[in-house]
Structure formats: C-alpha cells, structure tokens
Amino acid sequence: MRWGMVIDLKRCIGCYGCQLSCKAEHGTPPGVFFARVLKHEEGTYPTVSMIFLPVLCFHCEEPPCEEVCPTGATAKSEADGVVAVDADICVGCRACMMACPYGARYFNDENRHYFPNNGATPYEQMRVQRHQEGVVMKCDFCRERTAQGKEPACVANCPTVARYFGDLDDPRSQVSHLIKERGGYTLHPELGTGPSVYYLPP
C-alpha cells in the first residue's frame, strides 16, 4: 500500500482552505506550513494567467531526505509509504531540509506563537506539547486521521474537492484512475524522487 494524493489544478481556486485546515489540525507554529498554496503569474500582458499550486510533503518513493538523515529519524514507512520524522530521534542537523527539493520541511528552533504580546493561547499551549523544539517537522499525511479511516485535513476541508487521497498501489483506486485518465504528473520528475503527490493539469 502506498498513500498518495491527487490535486486537481482545474478545481483549485487558491482559497487557502488546505493551508488553514492543516494549521488547525496540527497547530504548527507561525511560519510553518505543512500544506501551503503557491501563487505564480505566467505570461505577459495581455495574456497573463495566475497559477495556484498547493504543495505539501510529496512522500517520495525515493526520499532524498531519508538518504541524508544521519540518525534515521526520517524514515519511509514500508506499510503505507508515508515519510515521517521521529521527533524523538531527530538531532536537528537540517540536512533533510537541504536535500528536499520541494521545500516541505521546517526547523522548529523555538515554539513561537501567534500573539507574542499576549503570550501563548490555551490552544497554542496544547500544541506546544506536540512539537518538540530543535527538530525538523513536516507533513505526515495526517497519520492520526488516516489511522481512524479519515482523510487528511487538507483533503477533507477542500471546498472545491480539488484534492483526492487514496492508495496509489491499487489500480482501481480513485487516485490511480484520475492519474491515468487525466494525465496526472509530478513536480520535478527529472530528480527521480518519485513523489506520491500528483497534479492534474488546469
């Protein structure tokens, strides 16, 4: 089994719903976005178009971040293909951040919060317990949710149903079907990392 995601760029309206729901789910500190939306202008006047590109950890088949990790904290699960960081083992060398070509990793140097003048909110105090300082953090395809049979937060909360989640190893799954039928592609395939997040053309 290999969890994967398909993002339909035709349906994405750049509403940042995925980014916000991820933040709410994981309570990530300011400046950390496990899921985020990039905006990019293409072309020149008068034929300009705006591309919304939602990105997250691509949970690669050959993750370069795993290769460079000196402690084995970053590991790809044999069971579901999810690449995750074990915060209890990570030494905080940040080599994985340099190796990741998709900018999906963040270093939690200190537990910042959103209202520095007022201190941490009760929600942030709860969240701090989940995030260790001095280690690298990243998307884990909402493992706690998928273990309960739910979809990742960014998928469940996408208002335009632009995101699909499923088993890439199953040829009958919706994600496999969409990739085949709509010509799904990955970002920077030339790097040979084999991302598990596919895009459908706009």
Added chain:
Amino acid sequence: MDSTRGRYEQLLQDLRAQYRPQREWIERQGLLLIIGHFLSGVAAGTWVFALAFQFVGGALAAYVLALLSGLAHLLFLGRPSRFWRMWHARTAWIARGFIGLNLFIVGGFFALLPHVVAGAPWGANSWLSWAGNVVAMAGAVMMLLYKGFVYSSSIGIPFWNSPILPALYVAYGLRGGVAMLLVVIALFQPTFHPANLELIELWIGASALVMILFYLGVISGANPVARQSVHELLNGRVSISFYVGTLVVGLLAPIAMGILGMMSPLSMGGLAILGLTSVIGDFFVKYSIAKAGIYLPLTQAPRLRTV
C-alpha cells in the same frame, strides 16, 4: 519578541519569493556549522601535512582544531544531547563525517599523547601510537571528504549539487592545512622550516583558484537556479564576502606572496601572513558557497511552465 516577529516575517517573505535562499546552514546557529566545517577541513589538512613533515606542533594544532570543530558542530545541532545517534553512515555523509571526527579524536589521542606528556603509559614508537596514527589518518581523510559530499548530496539546492564541490572542498582542506602549518611554525617554532612548504601552498592556492572558477563556470550552465546562485555570489548579497574574503584575501594575496617568496625568501612574519590569509580564504569560500545556496523553486517545474 521583536526577533521572533522578524524571524516570522523573514520566513513568510522567503516562502513567497521565487528564489528562496537557504538560511538554516548560514544564519544564526547555522554559522556554527560553517565554522565547524571550516575547522574540520583545516584540522584534517594540518594533520596530513604535519605527519608528512614529522611536525608534532602542527599535529597538536590539528588535534585542537578538530576538538573545536566537534564543539562547533555540537552547538549547531538543534538537539546536541542526541549527537550519539548519528551513526546511520550507510547513506548519510553527515554520519560519515561524524564517524571520521570520532576516529580522528580517538586515534589522535593515542598518537599524540607520548609526544606531549613525558612518562606516558606508551611510547612514541609503540604499536599503540602507530595504530593511533593509522586511525587518525583514516579519520582525517573522512573529514576532508565528507563536507563536499554533504553539500553535493543536497538536491534541493542546485548550486551545491555538483560533483566538483567535493574536490574543491578537499583542495581547500589541504590548503588550509598547509596554511595552518605556516602560522604554527611562524608563531611557535620559527626554527623549523620544512622544504617547499611555500611552494606547496602556492601550488594548492593556484589549483584552488582554477578549481573555483571552473566550478562556477560549470554550475552556472547547469540550470537557472544555480545560475541565480552564481549571480548572488558575483553580483548579489554574497558578493562582498566572495570578492574580498575568498578572492582577494584568500587567493590573490597568498598567491602574490607565494610568488614573492619564490624570488626572495619570506620572513617569519610574511609566512604567518601568508598562512593567515589562506586560512581566512578557506573560511570565506565555505561561507560564500553556503550563503549562495538557493532552493529549487516549485513553480519552475517543467510541466507547470507549459500550462
């Protein structure tokens, strides 16, 4: 509070930028990693040449530098107390470097102790000292090699992702070693003067100049992101440290002094300055290369650009 806010704003600004500079390995705590890389390279180079010239003072300096390098690496880590976990050397060059440093520190201890402590439990010609030398040399070779490979295996940063970089870092490590020997000789043992040391320094310095120009030439043709990094180096936010630190102080000045030294022998002060400028250049080449690193932008992915 302001620094937290500033860091947050910086993070957001970087995420919005087309070309996002890497900051984790150069700014704030990250500078300690560059210092650690610099010190470990110089330590390994100094050890190699100190052994070649049978110069105990140089070997001792190399050992101290290696200890300082280990300390800088430790202070850089987000979780220094977990350093002992860095043994996954099957694929990770950082772990190989860590093992190399440990071998060097342990081997160097056994090799050096009889030279510096009168009445040490084993002699300078004992098998233990000899074995220490072998282990320390293996560690020094790993220390010379690992840094370049750490950078070149970072595929997220195209400017570093080049097979020339490990060769460049080895050359700079060896050059830093010769330079450090010159400084140690000038400061602590002016009577000791091995033959051809300035010539070796001049030769490695000239090779490093050729190598760095070759590297920049090749990498700027690799892809637009690497070209942007070269632009940052030559004409952007890294240009001052590159031109002043790496080129003028680190390469041109020592090469000029080396040529002068071939015409008439340099004084001890001249040798010290020659060594010191080379060592400063060694630091700045690592600093500049690290600072010029830019992440591969996602919006330049080949398929996206055609839509």
